Amino acid sequence: MRKQILFFLLFIASQMYAASPIKGLLERIDKGASQRFFIEQVKSDKDFFELDQRGNKVVVRGNNYISIATGINRYLKYYAGIHLSWNNMRAKLPEQLPPVLKKERYDTDLKYRYNFNYCTYSYTMAFWDWDRWEQEIDWMALHGINLPLSIVGTGSVWRNVLSQLGYSKEEINEFVAGPAFQAWWLMNNLEGWGGPNPEQWYSHQEQLQKRILKRMREYGIEPVLPGYSGMVPANAKEKLGLNVADPGKWNGYRRPAFLQPSDENFRRIARLYYKEMTRLYGKANYYSMDPFHEGGNASGVDLEAAGKSIWEAMKEVNPKAAWVVQAWGACPYDDMIKNLPAGDMIVLDLYSESRPQWGNPNSSWYRRQGFRQHDWIYCMLLNFGGNVGLYGKMKHVIDEFYRAKGSGFNSTLKGVGLTMEGSENNPVMYELLCELPWRGKLFSKDEWLKEYIKARYGKTTPQVDEAWLELSNTIYNSPASSTQQGAHESVFCARPLLEVYQVSTWSEMADFYAPMDIIRTAGKLVDAADEFRGNNNFEYDLVDVVRQAVAEKGRLIYPVVVSAYKAADKKLFEAASERFLNLIRLQDKLLATRREFRLGTWINFARNMGETDAQKDLYEWNARVQITTWGNRAAADDGGLHDYAHKEWNGLLQDFYYMRWKTFFDELNSRLNGNTPKEIDFYALEEHWTKQRNVYSAAAEGNPTDVAKEVYREITD
Secondary structure: OHHHHHHHHHHHHHHHHHOOHHHHHHHHHOOOHHHHEEEEEOOOOOEEEEEEEEOOEEEEEEOOHHHHHHHHHHHHHHOOOOOOEOOEOOOOOOOOOOOOOOOEEEEEOOOEEEEOOOOHHHHOOOOOOHHHHHHHHHHHHHOOOOEEEOOOOHHHHHHHHHHHOOOOHHHHHHHOOOHHHHHHHHOOOOOOOOOOOOHHHHHHHHHHHHHHHHHHHHHOOOOEEEOOOOEEOOOHHHHHOOOEEOOOEEOOEEOOEEEOOOOOHHHHHHHHHHHHHHHHHOOOOEEEOOOOOOOOOOOOOOHHHHHHHHHHHHHHHOOOOEEEEEEEOOEOOHHHHOOOOOOOEEEEEOOOOOOOOOOOOOOOOOOOOOOOOOEEEEEEOOOOOOOOOOOOEHHHHHHHHHHHHOOOOHHHEEEEEEOOOOOOOOHHHHHHHHHHHHOOOOOOHHHHHHHHHHHHHOOOOHHHHHHHHHHHHOOOEOOOOOOOOOOOOOHHHOOOOOOOOOOOOOOOOOOOOOHHHHHHHHHHHHHHHHHHOOOHHHHHHHHHHHHHHHHHHHHHHHHHHHHHHHOOOHHHHHHHHHHHHHHHHHHHHHHOOOHHHEHHHHHHHHHHHOOOHHHHHHHHHHHHHHOOOOOOHHHHHHOOOOOOOOOOOEOHHHHHHHHHHHHHHHHHHHHHOOOOOOOOOHHHHHHHHHOOOOOOOOOOOOOHHHHHHHHHHHHHO
16 A cells, blocks of 8 residues: 555656656756656745755755756756856756765755846847747756846837827837837836837737746746836826826936826826736736836925835735835935835845945945845846956955845845846856855855866866966956946947047946956966867857957057057057957957857847848847947937947957947048048947848857967967
8 A cells, every 4th residue: 555655656746747847947958868867846944955866866856946946057067067057058968977975955045036137138138039038047947046027028018008098009109119228118217219119029029928927937936027117108298197207318318207196097007007917927926116217306206105106006916016126326215115014025236246235334325224124135236238248246246245144134135136237248157146045154265166167167177277266366356345337348349539448438447457467367278278179168268268368458559559649650550550450350250259259149139030121120220229329329429328238249349349440540540641530420430330231140150269279379479
């Protein structure tokens, strides 16, 4: 009888596993992999996973699918030497899986592991298809993410709501932003830019979001859907007679209006919004609302009443729901949140590594009372604009996390979060952040890094370890006090001037490492490259680090060009300017070897989203504009948005950045020869490029190891 019961229980367990998302995950990693693990789900009052052994199979058990997936990831990294990352989500498992000789258990008291900034959806994911999204959801599961922002398809919600409010199709398209600019529309920063969107886009995004949410929910991932924040079109006062506040402009763009909570229509429109959101995508337990984001004028608004109205509208649709809000600058305003009930709000401390608001008195954005009674999440922003560049605060991120855990604000600390503006960069930093919840006490950056490198490449050498240690102490060691917006920006990507330092308007860059240190460190990886030839992760990192070295060389050559021009030394100016331009060509050639660094990958995603030539052209224009001018002339120049989302990408370097610098150097050369050429209109040059439709391939060209060695020799000769 006992044998029959045991057989029955094993049969039930096997049937549950056969239908679980874990089997699909393992099969996508490596066909047949699901047959090589025992997966066990066990009830627990806290998230945990265990690694164990049963015969020749590895056992991974945990309290839910996300915990189990996190355990699988740990096993693959630290036993099998397989690191799954954005550049490499498939692997070949060894014939004999390395055994777990002693059971390991990891647990966490932190309930939430959050993912995404609104900006990530535009700077990285604007044109993703289902295949790419499927990989991303797998990546999230493997890294323990259980609370991601999920905004795809929100345009359909607003289209339906505004239609019911009497807006025409044309008026709706003047409000809803284009595919590459959805983030700033949904954060109440602008309306309409990048559109008008065709009907095909609305239906495409709607169907894509339904697939995304279905897979997330299969894993047990809780999506954070955009809730109603009081946003209405800027013309809502004239069109509908609503009582609205004007939040002003954002970098030259007119913001949507804010519907005053005292207006009886607030509840009516909120109900319409949530009805449509629920009809299309189901109810959520978490909703994201960010009124007055990034400088929105809140004068004349009763902030306490506004917060209460937003909260009440959310609670009406789901009494169990929590409001997720980004802490950025002065938002969320203290008056808006101070009287809301504990447990009904989760505050994302968006920039914990540089401008924490949780209560750290050393912060330039210090909040003496933190977020009061509300739960909060320790987040790492790291990347701005989706810019390409090595960057991080490796040791500081670790230390500050444990400082927060040991502070008086620990009782409301409920998780960690990735809040980058653009992803698919600096994998070492994201891996580090995702491991923090599962490590009970402070650990050494150097010790962790050595384990990470071996996991990432499947093996290591003293030379490679030394190179990464140097990187962790230089370019990945931005000062604790620094508030610069991400990577040290490449001079190649800047609008040419005789005094160029940063590329984007708000970078707050400051030198904190020596360019030659990075160039020398790159040489160590180049010297080790043959031993790792064909290793996907190593070759990605090799190209990225050598790319950084080329950018550093450009930073050293640029002042020579300027000095030669100011000294009227024609011969030196000609040689130095040609050397600078050649560095751009070299970087373009290097980055052609990896599809992750090719403009064609971005452009092709955009064009593939369309069905007709007109749709494809609109999406490509969105893609080109975002990474160059960002906006129209007023926003690009007066608003300072040009080049905010600059990218060191093959194709963009040769056809855009090289073009700008060559034009500039030709003008300077003309002046050296006594001429007075017309001042360059850079926006006109840039806008012309955004309207082109020349083809960029996404296919890699050349061997990464060979080209990296060749390029490195040229920059160090």
